[in-house]
Amino acid sequence: MKKAFVKxxxxxxxxxxxxxxxxxxxxxxxxxxEVVEEADVVVLNTCHIRExxxxxxxxxxGRLRVLKAARAEVGxxxxxxxxGCVAQAEGAEILARAxxxxxxxxxxxxxxxxxxxxxxxxxRVVDTEFPVEDKFDHxxxxxxxxxxxxxxxxxxxxxxxAFCVVPYTRGAEVSRxxxxxxxxxxxxxxxxVREITLIGQNVNAYHGHGADGASANLPVLLxxxxxxxxxxxxxxTTSHPNDMAADLIAAHGEIPALMPYLHLPVQSGSDRVxxxxxxxxxxxxxxxxxARVRAVRPDVALSSDFIVGFPGETxxxxxxxxxxxxxxxxxxxxxFKYSPRPGTPAAxxxxxxPEDVKSRRLAALQGLLxxxxxxxxxxAVGTVVEVLVEKAxxxxxxxxxKTPHLLPVQFDAPTSTIGTLVPVRIVRAxxxxxxxxxxxxxxxxx
Ligand code: 5AD
Ligand code: SF4
Numbered sequence: 001m002k003k004a005f006v007k008x009x010x011x012x013x014x015x016x017x018x019x020x021x022x023x024x025x026x027x028x029x030x031x032x033x034e035v036v037e038e039a040d041v042v043v044l045n046t047c048h049i050r051e052x053x054x055x056x057x058x059x060x061x062g063r064l065r066v067l068k069a070a071r072a073e074v075g076x077x078x079x080x081x082x083x084g085c086v087a088q089a090e091g092a093e094i095l096a097r098a099x100x101x102x103x104x105x106x107x108x109x110x111x112x113x114x115x116x117x118x119x120x121x122x123x124r125v126v127d128t129e130f131p132v133e134d135k136f137d138h139x140x141x142x143x144x145x146x147x148x149x150x151x152x153x154x155x156x157x158x159x160x161x162a163f164c165v166v167p168y169t170r171g172a173e174v175s176r177x178x179x180x181x182x183x184x185x186x187x188x189x190x191x192x193v194r195e196i197t198l199i200g201q202n203v204n205a206y207h208g209h210g211a212d213g214a215s216a217n218l219p220v221l222l223x224x225x226x227x228x229x230x231x232x233x234x235x236x237t238t239s240h241p242n243d244m245a246a247d248l249i250a251a252h253g254e255i256p257a258l259m260p261y262l263h264l265p266v267q268s269g270s271d272r273v274x275x276x277x278x279x280x281x282x283x284x285x286x287x288x289x290x291a292r293v294r295a296v297r298p299d300v301a302l303s304s305d306f307i308v309g310f311p312g313e314t315x316x317x318x319x320x321x322x323x324x325x326x327x328x329x330x331x332x333x334x335x336f337k338y339s340p341r342p343g344t345p346a347a348x349x350x351x352x353x354p355e356d357v358k359s360r361r362l363a364a365l366q367g368l369l370x371x372x373x374x375x376x377x378x379x380a381v382g383t384v385v386e387v388l389v390e391k392a393x394x395x396x397x398x399x400x401x402k403t404p405h406l407l408p409v410q411f412d413a414p415t416s417t418i419g420t421l422v423p424v425r426i427v428r429a430x431x432x433x434x435x436x437x438x439x440x441x442x443x444x445x446x
Contacts, residue, residue, distance in 0.1 A: 004030035005039035009056065010047025012199050012237065013170075014084055016150045017107055018045040020139055021083060024113045027140040037067060041079045041117065046086035048165050051339040057086050058098065065100035079103065079117060083110055085169040089343070091128045104128065107155075107170060111138035130171055136180060144191030147390045147419050148233075148402070151188065153181050153208070153221065154200030159240060161267075162278045162346040163307060163338060166201050175200075175208035178216045178224055185225055194419050195233035195388055195402075196225065203236045204243040219251040226257040232421060233388060233404075237263045238305075241281050244289045253296030259404045260297050261331075264289070265305035269324030270317035273310050278345070283324055290328055301331035301376065301405040308365055309338045309358030311349040318361050325368055331376040331405060333369045337362050377407060377429040384439055385409075387424045389417045400433075408433040 004025040008018035021043055022032055033039055044060060047053040061082070068078040081103040082094050088106035095101055102120040105113060106128035119125045136152075156171045157164070185196055200206060203218065210216030211224070218236065225234055234257045241264060252258060264286075268274050271282045293300055306325075308318060325333075337358040340347040353361075380403070389401040393410045399417055400410050410433055411424050417438075424436040 002030045002040045003033040003038055004041045004043065005033050005036045006043040006045065007036075007060075008045040009053055009084070010045075010049060012150050012197070013107075013152060013155070013201065014045050014047060016152050016199060017084065017110060018043070019150075020142070021045065021110050021113060023140050023143055024110070026143065028114055028117075036064075037071075040077065041081065043081040043083055046082060046084035048085035048089045048169050048341070050336060051341070054086050054089075057082070061098040061100060065098070068100045079120060081105060081113070081117075083107070085165070088128050088169040089165060092126050095124050095126065106130075108135055111135035134176075136176060142184065142187065142191075144188050144193055147193060147388060148195040148197070149188050149193045150197050150199050151181065151184055152176070152200065153198045154203050154206045157201045158205075159202065159242075159280075160278060160345075162276065162349075163310065163341065163344055165341045165344055168343055170201055173202060173205055175206050177209040178211060178221055179209070181208070181221060182224055182228065185231070186228055189228055189230040192419055194230065195235070196231065197235040197237060198222075198225075199237060201238070202240050202243065204239040204245075204248055217245070217247070219247045219255075222251055222255055222258055226255055231257060234258050235261060235406075239264050241266065241279075241286050241289055244293075249289070249292050250296060252293055252300065259406070260300045261303070261404065261406050262293060262300055263303040263305075266324065267305060267307050268310065268313075268317070269321035270313070271320075273313055273317050276312065276346075277307075277310060283320065287324070287328070299404075302328060303332045304330055304334075306333060306335040306365060306369075307338050308335065308361040309353035311338070311346055311353065312351040313338075313353055313361075318365075322365065322368060325365065325372070329376075330369060330372050332373055335362060335365050335369060374429075376405075377434065380405075380407065380426045380434055381429050382426065384423050384425045385436075386421045387411070387436070388421055389413065389419065391418060403434070409436050410434070411436045411438055413438050 006018050006022045008014045046057045071078050079102045080100050083105045087104045094104050103116045104126040108130050109127040116125050154175045156173045157166045158173045160167050206218040207215050266286045269283050385403045387401040387409045389399045392415050393400040397412050398410050399413045423439050425439050426434050426436040428435040
């Protein structure tokens with residue numbers, strides 16, 4: 001039995017792609033393994049968004065080269081595949097830099113993985129052309145696992161923020177049709193999935209073919225999905241403020257299955273920096289969107305992405321980011337030091353912010369965001385929340401699930417509750433998870 005090891009870096013889109021590549025390999029007769037030493041095929045699904053992410057790939061490939069040589073000594077072949085955004089950005093360069101690599105395949109080409117593996121027996125191969133056919137039409141059926149699943153509905157980005165490689169690695173915005181998405185979601189729900197997170201680089205820019213041939217936007221898609229019997233929860237990520245249209249904001253108050261959680265990257269609180277970043281909105285617009293979402297969904301939990309140390313960012317401009325965070329209040333967030341990415345407009349800009357200043361700003365921002373996260377988690381203590389049970393918990397007799405705000409909860413209940421919503425009274429907030437006890441419906445209502 002041949003074995004395949006698939007490792008994914010970076011965002012949820014990559015996690016989805018990695019799962020689909022695993023499906024392709026399974027259909028080819030490979031068994032998944034988590035032990036890289038025993039794998040006949042190793043797939044690294046790479047991320048190019050920040051410098052560190054891309055560097056990790058080359059150090060991993062160095063280790064794999066040693067492993068491949070050791071396996072060859074005992075007569076075992078190892079095929080090494082580099083997939084994902086580093087593959088797309090660097091293409092044949094990877095073959096030059098990493099001699100152990102057999103296949104380089106971009107995010108739009110992995111439906112051809114079987115063919116590429118076969119061809120690599122003769123010659124090392126690179127496939128990073130944007131294909132004319134839709135990869136989703138050429139992938140084997142999804143093997144579902146678990147209660148909560150990602151579903152790619154849109155890929156690519158047309159926004160061209162000055163710091164970002166995505167428009168180059170993932171290409172232009174493309175949306176799948178409502179019918180294709182509903183079919184995939186229906187199959188997932190039949191397989192036991194109860195929560196679906198719609199993913200895309202710019203998911204709220206979704207515009208796919210609708211049922212009547214007209215173009216459908218994200219609210220239309222969400223309404224189509226909420227009608228699938230058995231779906232309990234819907235989420236979507238990640239979004240751009242300029243695509244938070246009025247009907248999408250309204251949907252947050254109208255679609256009960258749409259969870260009260262919004263990840264809306266803002267990057268900076270300074271209008272000068274936002275303009276330089278080519279975000280095409282100002283801080284006030286962001287505040288206004290948040291206020292409108294809160295008006296229709298007062299319990300919404302907010303999340304965002306931030307970049308500190310963008311070229312030319314002054315202390316005063318950074319303070320504006322801190323002020324925006326203090327004003328809005330986030331339940332969770334991702335924050336990064338700016339790192340120049342080759343090929344992006346900002347990569348060559350003058351006035352870089354010194355590393356120590358970046359570090360200081362990042363520490364200050366993360367300190368504030370951590371405080372907000374802890375306060376948000378602590379506020380759950382004493383409340384009763386609906387938990388979607390996903391799996392057995394850390395200890396026997398426990399199960400683990402998530403609140404509508406995406407917080408992990410552990411509590412005592414039989415594993416027969418997996419896949420159901422259970423009202424849980426939160427008794428304690430740990431550093432990574434909440435702890436609670438199941439309450440009867442009657443108690444929850446009291
Ligand atoms: N440097 C630092 N952070 C970046 N991001 C994207 N590109 C860069 C970069 N060059 C961050 C943004 C984006 C998130 C996915 O990654 O905050 O929203
Ligand atoms: Fe990158 Fe900006 Fe597109 Fe997001 S919106 S993927 S940050 S270019």
